[in-house]
Amino acid sequence: MDGDRAAPPSSTAVGLCLLPSELIHEILLRLSLPDLVLLRAVSRTLSSFLASSDFRRLYSPASSGPCLFVLTKRFPRDAFLRAFHAASSRWLCLPSALLPSAADPYLLAASGDHLLFASNSRRELLALNLSSRSITTLPDPPLGPRRTSSWRRSGLKLISDDSHFRFLFAELVGDRPFLFEYSSTTGTWRSSEAVNSLQPTRGGVWFNLVQFGNESVILRAGPSDEDHPVILRPRLSAALIPRQGEEALRVYGGDGKMAVVRSTALGMGVRVVTGVEVWGVALAPAGGGEWEMVAAVPEEVLERIRRPFGVMMGCMEEETENEGVIMRLRIVLVSNLEGSWDITWLGRDGSGRWVWVPVPGPDSRSKGFFNMAGIALSSCFSGLSLL
Amino acid sequence: MVGVKKKMVTLVSSDGVEFVVEKRVAEQSLFIKNALNEGGVEEKVMIPIPKVTSDTLSSVLEYCEKHASATEFQENEIEEWDKEYIEKADLDLLYYLLQASYSMSIMGLMELGAKKVASLIRGKSPQEIRELFNIKNDFTPEQEEEIRREMQWNYE
Incomplete structure (x- = not known):
């Protein structure tokens, strides 16, 4: 040395x-x-x-590009946080001393330098600020303390703004739709009941609440603080209903789009992906609207991801510019086959071209991931806090 | 006047060697272009290029010559040429080219050099980078231990 x-x-x-x-x-x-x-x-x-x-x-964050955060656990009190950097196809390990390892954390969301964890043992929400290297415990949300399993990925969103963040989640209370919002600026929660929307709306954050038959219920928040949360009920077209022997995993992006990952059974407990589509809501002038397919992953890219899997989860993020004309998005699918995890990264650039980004094993010693404890996509992580 | 005479300028390297080149070649350097405009001199201009030795200047002018006539080439042809040009430069020349491109304001060459150095760094461990670029590890043992502890998994 x-x-x-x-x-x-x-x-x-x-x-x-x-x-x-x-x-x-x-x-x-x-x-x-x-x-x-x-x-x-x-x-x-x-x-x-x-x-x-x-x-x-x-x-700038743009020079860094999107990252996928992955939290894994080796032992109950030993957690690792890694970031996969798509532009370089490489992994980065974050300082483990910063993690709330003792709280049995589960990674819920990431945005900028902020990461949000749910502690299973303490039933608390913990926010890690990579820039100030500090952890804060959020006050209990209005619905009371909750276990990790109560959080639905399609119903929550973390939005950061340099040193501060807002955490939003949508939930049906009884049968009434509510938006709950925590602001780190005030350190308090705010809840508001959503109203039915009469006008077509764009922008803001979209949360998937529930589906009844061929109708889905979406809560739209923002874009500004003063906007009242509204409820939209776009219909699911027949093409969205899984065909026989098919399963369709729906991954919600939080920006009004969802990815539909179709798969068929290969054998007992083993499936294979047969199609990945992106759907968006076409709003009718009179309110309501319908989900319609806006893009599909082409066959040659699908070829790359046709690996057998047992279970799968995913996340999606989109960047829409020019009134929806340019749509860049990324879909990350995490699948497990007999205890071994696999990560699939799909990206669509502004010109509509789809790419598959190979995701190598996290380090030389282990081929896959074990004890995955949450994933989160972040397009605005500059990584400067690590330098 | 016989035919169209090409306008020439004379560049003088830091070690006193004179290079007579076409004006349009020399003007690939914004520094020279500005010097010529300000001077308003027509013929027999001598422009000293401080801090750039004759070896480096000759390589810089090779680049300028190619790029001054770049319109005659296909875009991928010039890209291919750039690639070969920077590939054959050893590390010392690469540093000198970067410094020269900076002091002479030749943006394309500066980007080319920076891209090359970045590609040499990419994917290497801290120790490999130190060896390649002859960089002294000037961390105190305590500082090094702290970095190692914080980012242990990345450095293995």
């Missing part, structure tokens, strides 16, 4: 660290987050470059 400390002086007059800082920035900005994290450990000079405000101003 001391060998490199005693290394002979550079044979040349220039060196990487002696280049003008603008040039070093030019180089660093071309590297992905996993490389920058390693670079931080090379030397004090490089580490201070990465910490400089000049570099931080130039390096």
Whole structure:
């Protein structure tokens, strides 16, 4: 270890660290987050470059790209948080000392530098701020303390805004639809009952509440704080009803779209994916509306993900620009076959092209994941808090 | 006047070597372009290029020459040429090219060099990066231990 400390002086007059800082920035900005994290450990000079405000101003979440956070547990009180960085197809390990490992955490959601966990043993919500490296316990939500299993992924959303965050979840109380919102700015919960919508609406956060027959119930919140949450009841078309022998997993993106993952049985407890589609709500002028298919993963991409699986869960995130014309999205499917986990990453770019991103094993020692304790997609994680 | 005479300029490297090149080649450098505009001089211009040695300047001018006539080439052809050009530069020349592109304001060359250095860093461990770029590990043992503890899994 001391060998490199005693290394002979550079044979040349220039060196990487002696280049003008603008040039070093030019180089660093071309590297992905996993490389920058390693670079931080090379030397004090490089580490201070990465910490400089000049570099931080130039390096935006967009330069980093979307990440998938995966929480795994080895032992009951030993948790690992990793981030898969799609642009470089590599994993990054987050400091485990920051995790509320003793609370038996389950990862619920991620946004920016904020991660939200549900503690199974304490029935609490814990928020980790990677930037300030602190954990706060949220006050009990209005419906009282809840177990990890009570949280539905399709009914919750974390929205971050630099140092603060809002956590929203929608729930039917009796048969009345409610939106519950926690704001870290005020440190309090707010609840509001949703009303039926008469006008077509776009934007905001969409939560899937429930499905009755061929009708789905959606609660739409925001976009602004003053907007009252509204209820939409788009119909499910016949094409959405699974055919015989088929199962259709629905993954809700929170932005008014859902991914439908169709699969057929290969044998006892083993299935294979036969189709992945994206559906959106077409709103009728008179209110209501219908789910309609907006995109489908083409056969050649589907070919890549046709692996047998036992159970599957997923998450989806979309970025829509220009009134819905440009739709970039990513779908992550986590499947398990006989105890071994597999992760599938599908992305659709602005031009409508679908890509499959290979997700390697998390490290050289283990091929797969064990004891998965939650996944969360985040498109706005810059990773600067790790540098 | 016989025919169309190409406008030439003379660049002088830091070690005193003169390079006579076409104006349009030299103007790939914004630094030179501005110097020529400000000077308003027509013929026989001598422009000193401080801090750039003749070896480096000759390589820089090879780049400028190619790019000054880039319109004659297909885009993928020039990309291919760029790739070969930067590939054959060793690490020392790469540093010098980067510094020269910076001081002479040649954006394309600067991006090309930065991209090359980034590709050399990509996927390497901290120790491999130190060895390749001859960077001294100047962390105190305590600081190194702290980084190691915090991000242990990434550094193995």
